[in-house]
Amino acid sequence: MDGFKLTWSVVVLVGLLVTTVNVAAWKKDEFRRCDQSAFCKDTRNREPGSSNLEVKDLKIADGVLRARLVPSDAGGGGTTEQGGGGGEEEGDLVLEIKAYKNGIVRLKVTEEKHPEKRFEVPDVLVKDLEDKKLWLQRFVEKDDGSSMVHLGGHDVILQHKPFQVHVKRGSDLVLSVNSKGLFNFEKLREKKEGENWEDRFRTYTDSRPYGPQTVSFDVSFHGTEHVYGIPEHATSLALKPTKGPNISSEPYRLFNLDVFEYISESPFGLYGAVPFMLSHSADKSAGFFLLNSAEMQIDVLASSWDTTPSIEMEGEGGSSKLLENGNKEKIVDTHWIVESGVFDAFVFVGPSPKDVVTQYCAVTGTTSLPSLFSTAYHQCRWNYKDEADVAAVDAGFDEHDIPYDVLWLDIEHTDGKRYFTWDPILFPTPKEMQAKLSAKGRHMVTIVDPHIKRDDGFPLHKEASSKGYYVKDSGGNDYDGWCWPGSSSYLDMLNPEIRSWWADKFSLSSYVGSTPILHIWNDMNEPSVFNGPEGTMPKDALHYNGVEHRDVHNAYGYYFHMASVEGLLRRGGGNERPFVLSRAFFAGTQKVGPVWTGDNTADWTHLRVSVPMCLTLGLTGIAFTGADVGGFFGNPDPELLTRWYQLGAYYPFFRGHAHLDTKRREPWVFGEPYTTLMREAVHSRYSLLPYVYTLFKEASVTGVPLMRPLWMEFPEDISTFERDEEFLLGPSLLVHGVYSQGATSETVYLPGTQKWYDVKTGATYPAGQKVNVPVTMDGIPVFQRAGSIIARKQRRRRSSTQMETDPYTLVVALNSTYEASGELYIDDGKSYDFEQGAFIHRQFKFSKGRLTSTTLAPVKTGSKVFTTSCLVERIVILGVRAKDLAIGKNAIVEHDERRIETDIGPPLLQRGASSTALILRLPNVRISDNWSIKLV
Template identity: 70%
Template sequence: MARLCRAFLCLVLVFCAAGYGAAWKEAEFRKCHQSKFCKDVRERAAAWARGEGGSNLEVKGLRVTDEGRVAARLIPGGNEQQALVLELSAYRDGIVRTKVAEENALRKRFELPDVVVADFEAKRLKIDRIAEKDGASVVELSGYDVIIQHKPFLIQVQRGGDLVLSINSKNLFEIEHLRVKKEGDDWEDSFRSHTDNRPYGPQTVSFDVSFHGSDHVYGIPERATSFALKPTKGPSINNHEPYRLFNLDVFEYLDESPFGLYGSIPVMVSHSKKGTTGFFLLNAAEMQIDVLAPGWEHMGIEQVVDASSSDKVLTSQNEEKRVDSHWIVESGVFDAFVFVGPSPKDVVTQYCAVTGTSAIPQLFSTAYHQCRWNYKDEADVAGVDAGFDEYDIPYDTIWLDIEHTDGKKYFTWDKNLFPNPKEMQNKIAAKGRHMVTIVDPHMKRDDGYSLHKEATSHGYYVKDRDGKDFDGWCWPGASSYLDMLNSEVRSWWANKFSYSNYVGSTPILYIWNDMNEPSVFNGPEATMPKDAIHYGGVEHRDLHNAYGYYFHMGSVQGLLKREGGKDRPFVLSRAIFAGTQKVGAIWTGDNTADWKHVRISVPMLLALGVTGIANAGADVGGFFGNPDPEMLTRWYQLGTYYPFFRGHGHLDTKRREPWLFGEPYTSLMREAISARYQILPYVYTLFKEASVTGVPLVRPLWMEFPEDEATFARDDEFLLGPSLLVHGVYSEGAKSEMVYFPGNETWYDVKSGTTFPGGKEMEIPVSLQSGIPVYQRAGTIIPKKLRHRRSSTQMLNDPYTLVVALDSNYEAEGELYIDDGKTYEFEKGAFIHRRFKFVKGKLTSTNLAPSKSNPKKFTSPCLVERIVIMGVRARDLVTGKGAVVEGERWIQTDIGAPSLIPGAHSSALILRLPNVRIADDWSIKLG
């Protein structure tokens, strides 16, 4: 019988794995009309548009509380029994928070813990007065006003006198009150073979948000769509599916689909020449969001308020542009934040002030990673490691997937395949390299597995609706899932990463959290049932989109605890939620070796960036399928500029280590990976900026050029930081690409030094040998390290090259941030932060680190070995003696005539061996 059971288990797992590796099947996932909450709200909205009722909320009793907040009651259609309460708060730097809840609720709705940063409330401004105007209350703040119209209820935000955002301008705001089930009520919601009991009944939160003065909205990742969100509802829209936010394990996903993927960040951003505005809903339940095209109101939905009533508190200026959106949320609370801007970077910074800025990663994790499902044994790992050395290709980290474990039991090793894990890691560490192993949230239900026994005895698993430990299927077979909402469980989990518990782990071993949506092979839509129960009696429906975030958080705590809080952790996660950026890195999931997936990776990363996720990447080469050498080469050339740079492939794909395709492909992939190592100083500096401001590494063109309308819908190219313009090659055999050069500035080709004028789109010839189009912005200085090494660790003391791209004023500037790349000593002031400026023929390095609050000193022996100056005027291109000023001491140095750095710049003034320290103040003057 035991043998029969094992055979059945194997058969089931083969079936599950086969389904996991098959093409995406649309019928396996819900659409709006197949979810009662979405269908019901849409039907009500359509009825309201026909004049058959409406929410008709009226504001009563509005006042300022003793704490300096605005409070009021919202009465729907005069029904006092269904009253809601409103609370509005303002915070420093242009943030408004609005919460609405039932006045008398049968059951307290779930509010997400550990997403909003701990010190956020300390930034709250005390509102001390409200002005009254035309039947509305006006809260006047620095640079903007919040207007609350009383009847019908409407919130408007004006910036500098211009209306930028409104909530409930279409009278669609509704919170379904929890109620006692009556005879005949049908609350169950079935899909395929699964039934959701919905024991507390309908509890939907729905509302409309309008972005005024804008043609485009962005954000609400994660999905494989264009960056500027296309309308989902309107007269000319064929696919009327809304954008869905519901974390799911979606393999081989489609491009240009509104369907949600592995993560959910309920943030929408609008941008126009007049400024940028953002909206964030702090809620982790399933959401369906429509972006409404002009004329949508004539389709029988979402038109209930005549313009005269809703516009009477607007400014006299005629409004020409707006984007309307309709949000339908299954459960939870209305806890919304408005980010007033006005600039694109302001909005990201304001959002990150609420949910946290990006964690600054260890230096090694910003370099190249090599992964596969699976490197099969220690000999395979050694062979891949040796292959990189043999073909002189740098890499920093090799990854192990689920097959390295003992029967898919995490924190274990297969004793036959990986009998000496410490020795294996030590050999890698000797070259300055690292390893990552996978740890998923499903725990094998095996009484011989100590972790499972302990979790069971403590009651640490998510429960099913009957109160038993939830039992689902994933890679190990029968599995239970840790209840990471409970901070006690996260703390317990963190202990499992210690060297004594994770036997065979070493300090160079880091972690990968996959399948944490959570993925449940036999669950509804391959995930956990919504009526499963978490700590405190919370239904899974209320926190589904945040489950992976809490699991990610627990794993990060584990690595922190393992090192006594000294070293920074590295944990990659597939599932994401608002706030993930402060925890760790993510990737875009199980993509495909398809040119469309090369292309769609760019808008996916852009959407993640504007919603706070700075450290993200896509699997280079595609997880599924077999890329041909040209596609793989093009993907490496693009992946060079991803914040997270990893090659990865499925178990059933052909091996694709960069040297397996022969020449010229091996050399071209080596060149692409090496180019990443050359710009690591620049990339690491950008990560530091993201950790302070939240501004992402990968940026839409309009983030740096906010008034250039040609950039607003552009997503085939991006900026890496402020200085590098990157345009991929997205089709087989491409001979040219149409590149748009934003702004009014000159752009320098990073290889040839050829210049291109801003504000124009130009056809650029491309070849495999030329790589993809990449340009440095005039007026910038980029620090690089050009010596070829095996890993980033071996580059630590290498000298720097500064690449100066002069603008029309003959000026440029840039920054460099350096710390030990590993620990938290930078928080004590142990770092170097330099500003480089070229003005009036003189290049100067000055200190940006605060000197008085810098108790810890960090030093670097690194020198500047080369300065490349592009755009030098003809009269300065002379051979002779120049001068370096260090303090008051003058030092002679050779200035070369125009020359070529191999593979880099063809027309530049090159200063060789100026012999100045990167950490010092110094100046170099031409002439």
């Protein structure tokens, strides 16, 4: 269940006033501004240079560089005590610098006196990270008052007074911490008589029992004008400045919230938080990640944001130092303000954007390889009302020849909004219902949220309450908030014991009525609390080991997601890949499961903003993501819905979804021509599943996302740095949506130096410039990159499962030297046998008139084997020379001298397409074999 819609009885009980779907529902006054949060208000306007810490007692122990950070004078800044002080009696700060393989630096600052009271986020970093640690042996003290640690291709320079950290790659400065002197660490201390630590917002009071404990600092990205990341916000891909001359904006907020009908072009935080930012310029990229799950506010500072001179790193070049040619260095300064926790930061030195993402994912994990079915189309609605409705929707897809793989049930399928139950009247035979879907190779998803109905007759609640498994309020009692069931409590998922207990609830014996084809949806896990401050849990609520909710808030949904995934893993005996969708997320979510962009709206603006939102998630490691096709709120007209299907077919996660109060909008509801148009959009996704699945494999190994900004593949092309209306799906497909009603053309920028081919017509377009592309309702502009080979499956089936043995079509798009290459990854699509060698990984190359297939799999891959009898039934070659299009041209399968029938025709059998492709029919070579085919 999404959104923030209550019955009137609940409204009366909780005292909320919530507008209906038909009224503009964004109420910014219901959410805090920076100046309404004590930690942000007190910190945002700190003066540059106000941090006056210096480094003392530098030494290396156990391969780690350690030092104390102390105030330079008795009343110095950098450690504050509610506006002043911070002397030695509170204990110094402890700095640690670590390095890891492949360009990763870790900077950590915590309290010497109270380290156990500062929360450090568990279960986010990969388990083997410390195995990749580089053991530091020595540092060099320099005459300019700094020390340097040389790490091969990059260096860490620690300036002693004032404290600053600078990271260089080669001779190139890429990132600095505290070069603007904004580092501030509020130490824990005893409350003084007369002090009031409470923080009030509207009718809510946060007791703040441990007082101010803000951590704030500046990070400067050198040699760049663009930074990206820190989702989730409904705004542009390149982050706009929030502070500076003539700029009056809120900072980018990272605080997971259930935002009812969110607006676009806003720095306001939504359902998830990933404190990872990366910069990119034509010659370098860098990244910064803060491992902290408390609320944070981040300013991107405009040029000339401060008129006072910046603090320079003597001898190494500060942020305002003139370059040798007299030009001022390009730089983006950012200011990070975090409510609590520690400073535990990672710096990634690149140099390419793919390198940065891979380095980040080496720390937090890569996207888990999903089941093949989950990469296909999903059909959802709040709510399919009963088993007859489910059967009718399922039959509708078959009747209209539209494939789909997963049908979803929202909260109304339960018995009184009690999770792991079924409404006995509406869903009396859930196993039989699922069996009918399974017979067609389809699956089902049901919703399971973190709020548990407080009902003594509900065994789940009774057991959780008796075991003390709920989050406590500030008084130590089970926290009682309001959500869909009414009075609800929330499981303390920070506790590993409770996560394990929860996982057992997904067993087939415990979740009565479930079957192995049933998968899970975690919604409302920010957590959403209808009568809580800002619609979430109070910050002074208490978790496992006395941790305050303020410390763990942004990771709560991640832990809930983690526990649900563990449940499906246990149910499948550890060898069935789970599918669990989550709305809330944090750093590391990618290794658990997919997310989506939440409760969007059926308008053209939200269609447009879905692209930068998904791109940003991909840049921060979360590759399996998408937006609700059609918009969750509101009623799309048939043109908007069609355009959304055409774009959504290229999201990594492809799901249609709608609010309870909207009109039905299954893809056949509007009739012709829209049914045909949406059918073709869905079929286009199914034909690309081999390519999409191969990209998921790449993401699972490297972290590089499926959905990529243009500059990820063309990093030197400055024209791409602010483009976010188009994107690349993998390296080979460029997609540009249609974002306005009645559009007849779109201006598309095609990067690179090689031409691009229209995927439907085969028509070519030049690279390195903007082109005006005519559009009709038949589709959106999609192009295949010259020099690429894409494997497709063109047969039309009911589901991806039924495509398992279908033959392949290889689409070869030749570049200017008449060459091309591509890859294909195949496994069983459902188990973890691929980890033991049960997979096929092929490389296709076309050169000098010959197409070859060779294996990319290691000679010895493991104890298991995967085989397939699938054949290649068609090879389509785009961009061949005129002489190769001559009638009667032959091709030969070289290992058996077998001649293949050739023809010229449309590339994908599209009517009206340009006949520019050479088609090799029925080569009938096995997709898993080594072979070569030569044009003669």
